[in-house]
Amino acid sequence: MLKNESIRGGQTIGRVLTIRTSAILASIVILLAASVLVGVARYAEVRGQIGSDNYNRIIEQKDLVADVLPPPSYVIEAYLHVLAAVIDPSAAARELEEFNAHKTEYLERLGHWRTSDVGAEIKRLVLNDSPLALDAFWREAETTLFPLLLKQGARDEAAIKASLGRITTAFEAHRAVVAKIVEAAVSAQGSIEAGVAEEMGWILMLELTVVIAAAIILAALIAGMFKRVIRPLDRISTYTSRLAAGEDEGDVPYRDRSDEIGRLARSVQVFKNAAQDNLDRQRQIAAEREENARIRQEADARIVAQAKASAEAIEKLGQALRTLAEGDLTCTIDVQFHPDFETLRQDFNHSVGKLQSAMQAISSNGDIIRGASGELLTASDNLAQRTERQASAVEQTAAAVEEVTKSISLTAGNADEAGRTVRHTGEAAERAGNVVRQAVAAMADIEEASHNIANIIAIIDEVAFQTNLLALNASVEAARAGEAGKGFSVVAQEVRELAQRSAAQAREIKTLIANSNALVSTGAELVGETGRTLETIVAEVRNVDVNVSSIVSAVKEQATSLKEINRAISDIDNNTQQNASMAEQATAAGHSLAGEVESLARMLGQFRLAGNTPVRSGHAASAGEPRQHRPAPRATGNLAVRQDAWTEV
CATH class of the missing domain: 1.10.287.950 (Methyl-accepting chemotaxis protein)
Structure with missing residues (x-):
């Protein structure tokens, strides 16, 4: 029963969600899975690079450098310059310069280790015990041995030997502290490598879990896409092909869905209704075409009769116009025309x-x-x-x-x-x-x-x-x-x-x-x-x-x-x-x-006017002959002549 309810719930959700929303959700899930994979891989890379091949090669190169060059924190080279000055007093000044340079380098490296992230025990040995053991070493060499070697005149061999003994004692104490530092560093390195190996194990398990979960989600998305998109599109395509062939398949499937498939099905239904309306309209047009043919035949008959009446009217009108052109203004058309003319x-x-x-x-x-x-x-x-x-x-x-x-x-x-x-x-x-x-x-x-x-x-x-x-x-x-x-x-x-x-x-x-x-x-x-x-x-x-x-x-x-x-x-x-x-x-x-x-x-x-008599053609009166029957009209406007303008000059 619970299974059926879950299935119905899934179908309800599938009907509510559109394809666009589903695609967006699927894309978000895939992006989240990819982001988790990338994050885990990056974390594994950062945390697990200690045991990598590149890391091992870098460690080997550093070990090689450490084997070739003595480290600044181990003052063996300064001790060697002290011994060289004792053996060859003529080079004492040069050896003193080299001794001071090694001392400066040692003090600079102490500043580096003060800010380093090493263990408290190692930092105590490097910053406290080692400098404490070397205080006597630096002081004896600078204040006693080198002044004796640089002193002019006979050498005080007993004093030089005694000072060299005190320097050697101080160096041995420093060497013991260095041995403890190396032992503590090797122990800390082993602990770090063991922790990294353990951490890499559960990171690998996390990567496998994320990959399997992403594969399951992707398979579920593909199956849902096939069921909710590809199969409905195939059915709608088949229905549309049959509808184009003239087959009536009934209503379009999937019209009740609220997603894009439902809108597509409803659009196909609209096309089907429009095609049906178009068929009805064509039948109506055919009926109207037959009615128009009948009306056209009747109009043609009327046009023929009207053309005949028009020809008769034109003939009568032409005769009258020819008579009028000959100057007979008494001509008229007494025969009645067609009512239209x-x-x-x-x-x-x-x-x-x-x-x-x-x-x-x-x-x-x-x-x-x-x-x-x-x-x-x-x-x-x-x-x-x-x-x-x-x-x-x-x-x-x-x-x-x-x-x-x-x-x-x-x-x-x-x-x-x-x-x-x-x-x-x-x-x-x-x-x-x-x-x-x-x-x-x-x-x-x-x-x-x-x-x-x-x-x-x-x-x-x-x-x-x-x-x-x-x-x-x-x-x-x-x-x-x-x-x-x-x-x-x-x-x-x-x-x-x-x-x-x-x-x-x-x-x-x-x-x-x-x-x-x-x-x-x-x-x-x-x-x-x-x-x-x-x-x-x-x-x-x-x-x-x-x-x-x-x-x-x-x-x-x-x-x-x-x-x-x-x-x-x-x-x-x-x-x-x-x-x-x-x-x-x-x-x-x-x-x-x-x-x-x-x-x-x-x-x-x-022209011939009424009474069948032509118009009388008279002659113009002479310029000096006055007309008695009617006086000439008085000119007006610019042509009027003033009475006082006729006075003789």
């Missing part, structure tokens, strides 16, 4: 009647147009003659005004030129006045400079007088000096003569400057008088310029007024010429209108 016959008769009425109206208006055109020709001829006389008079008036305008313009130009000449004269006089004022200022400057020069010359005269006195005193002193002052006396005499000549020349220059000052004063007065005269001339020239400018302005205004009068007369002349041209055009239009009226009358004579 009866409207066409009535429209033709109505159109012929309208055309006949229009032709009669045109014929009756032709006489009126002929009379009006005769009167229009007479008026146009009179207007053309009067306009020609008026145009000739206006042209003469325009020529006379043009001559007056040219004369006034020439006078204005001459007056303007005279104004410019006067202005130029005034400007030249002003410039001359400026020059005279500058000359007066220059004369004043020259007079002042002459006074300054006179003062300077007076100073020079006074200096020459003082120099003469000094030279005279120098001559007297030279004479007193006797023979020793002769040379100085000669020089003093020359200076005295030079001073006298300078005084004479200064007096002459002073006289000349005084004469120049008198002439400059006279010239300044004359130049000033000239300046005042020029100022008077400039004032008079300005008055003349003002008067000439007034004359020029008046002449220009007269010239402008005459030009405006000339333009007005020119416009009147142009308008008169245009009027004459328009009168000639009106006359020509009147003659053309008379000809067209006569041509229209002849054309109307070709």
Whole structure:
């Protein structure tokens, strides 16, 4: 019973879950299984790499290096350098350097082991016991042995031997600690390898369990996919093939499922229903096709009858149109057409009647147009003659005004030129006045400079007088000096003569400057008088310029007024010429209108109207013959003639 309930529950779940959901769940399960396998494999790789071949090869290489090179934590090389220094004291300095280098390397490796993940016992031996045993070793070598070996002079062999013994004792203690470290490390390595081997055993069991579980889940997923997807698709494919062959297999299977197979089955059911509807529709179309064939036969019979009636109507209409083309406007179609074409016959008769009425109206208006055109020709001829006389008079008036305008313009130009000449004269006089004022200022400057020069010359005269006195005193002193002052006396005499000549020349220059000052004063007065005269001339020239400018302005205004009068007369002349041209055009239009009226009358004579009489073709009235039976209509708009326009010029 429980088994049946579980089966029904599984089927219910299978119906609820879609194929997409099932595929997603299967993919998730497979990914989880793969992830577990990968994780277990990675964990096994990390935890079990100690016993691998690569690990063993790496250990062998490290063992080889350890066998070849002594480790830094074992100070045997430092001890060897101590022994080498004792054997060869000459190399003690070099051996001391090597000893210190090994000590530095040992201390650096102690820092490495402080942060390493080794057992507490091993770390105690490496970090506590070994350095404690080596303290005496380092101290004895650095403070006692090497100073004895590096000491100059005779060697103290007893002291060296005693110090070497203490170093050897310290090294042996260190060596014992190293042996304990090696024993503890080998023991710890064995324990680690045993734990790894045990851990690898249960990791392998876990991998096998995961692989078997994944294989079972994958097989279950494949079986479920075959049952829920492949087999239903095969049945639906077979049903669709039979349905396409025309076989009725009933309802589509799996329509009650809620997954993609159910939707596919329902879609196939829709196609089946559509195919059934299509078959019913084709039967209905066949019935409608038969009904349409019957209706088409009846329509063809009606079309034949209508075509016959149409041919008869066209024949009658053609005869009437040919009669109408011959000019007989009295023709009508009296035979009734088929009801479909009866409207066409009535429209033709109505159109012929309208055309006949229009032709009669045109014929009756032709006489009126002929009379009006005769009167229009007479008026146009009179207007053309009067306009020609008026145009000739206006042209003469325009020529006379043009001559007056040219004369006034020439006078204005001459007056303007005279104004410019006067202005130029005034400007030249002003410039001359400026020059005279500058000359007066220059004369004043020259007079002042002459006074300054006179003062300077007076100073020079006074200096020459003082120099003469000094030279005279120098001559007297030279004479007193006797023979020793002769040379100085000669020089003093020359200076005295030079001073006298300078005084004479200064007096002459002073006289000349005084004469120049008198002439400059006279010239300044004359130049000033000239300046005042020029100022008077400039004032008079300005008055003349003002008067000439007034004359020029008046002449220009007269010239402008005459030009405006000339333009007005020119416009009147142009308008008169245009009027004459328009009168000639009106006359020509009147003659053309008379000809067209006569041509229209002849054309109307070709038509036959009611009463079986052709239209009368009259002759146009002569241009000068008045019509007594009806006055000519008054022209309006642009063609209207003003009564005052007929006055003789």
